Amino acid sequence: EIVLTQSPGTLCLSPGERATLSCRASQSVSSSYLAWYQQKPGQAPRLLIYGASSRATGIPDRFSGSGSGTDFTLTISRLEPEDFAVYYCQQYGSSPALTFGGGTKVEIK
Amino acid sequence: QLQLQESGPGLVKPSETLSLTCTVSGGSITSSTDFWGWIRQPPGKGLEWIGSMYYSGSSYYNPSLKSRVTISVDTSKNQFSLRLSSVTAEDTAVYYCARTPITMVRGIMVLHWFDPWGQGTLVTVSS
Numbered sequence: 001e002i003v004l005t006q007s008p009g010t011l012c013l014s015p016g017e018r019a020t021l022s023c024r025a026s027q028s029v030s031s032s033y034l035a036w037y038q039q040k041p042g043q044a045p046r047l048l049i050y051g052a053s054s055r056a057t058g059i060p061d062r063f064s065g066s067g068s069g070t071d072f073t074l075t076i077s078r079l080e081p082e083d084f085a086v087y088y089c090q091q092y093g094s095s096p097a098l099t100f101g102g103g104t105k106v107e108i109k
Numbered sequence: 110q111l112q113l114q115e116s117g118p119g120l121v122k123p124s125e126t127l128s129l130t131c132t133v134s135g136g137s138i139t140s141s142t143d144f145w146g147w148i149r150q151p152p153g154k155g156l157e158w159i160g161s162m163y164y165s166g167s168s169y170y171n172p173s174l175k176s177r178v179t180i181s182v183d184t185s186k187n188q189f190s191l192r193l194s195s196v197t198a199e200d201t202a203v204y205y206c207a208r209t210p211i212t213m214v215r216g217i218m219v220l221h222w223f224d225p226w227g228q229g230t231l232v233t234v235s236s
Binding site: 102 | 172205223
């Protein structure tokens with residue numbers, strides 16, 4: 001099983017600032033099969049990024065994903081008020097054993 | 110627009126079986142490019158994949174839950190279901206259903222990401 005470790009656990013930033021979230025895998029994720037999700041309180045997760053860097057339909061271009069192998073990054077270029085939420089990474093490189101990271105909370109400073 | 114909706118009891122007694130159904134609308138559960146799955150989230154905690162199933166019956170389960178989980182599909186109702194046996198308080202969680210697109214790689218179905226998700230349903234295990 002591939003274990004995903006997200007850091008930091010909590011990120012305190014102000015609107016307009018840049019957010020950089022990390023997802024590190026315990027072994028290489030083949031074909032960059034990594035996705036990112038956003039979850040707001042009381043809501044289901046929403047797909048943001050798949051294939052490490054491809055934005056899902058309707059996702060603003062301030063969200064970008066990068067990385068390969070064991071290190072992946074989600075970047076929010078300029079935080080909007082609606083971006084304060086919890087973000088999860090998920091790997092599917094070892095399909096069918098699908099795993100999620102523990103999450104990073106982005107909160108208002 | 111594809112939509113998923115979970116339904117089922119919100120309270121289950123310890124040692125009993127949790128049963129949930131996910132109804133798919135705006136698309137067919139017999140899609141050749143999709144698996145259908147369940148994910149759960151204990152209160153205040155992270156996400157855990159439970160398992161996923163193809164309409165023909167092929168299924169994959171999280172090894173940590175495999176002995177207690179059954180996922181089934183009812184193509185006539187465009188629904189799929191989750192059964193989790195011998196539940197304990199640790200199974201208390203919000204349960205989500207979701208679609209997983211797949212690709213074929215050297216004859217093997219490779220599961221991808223989860224999209225869209227149902228709104229989720231809280232199941233509490235308590236006597």
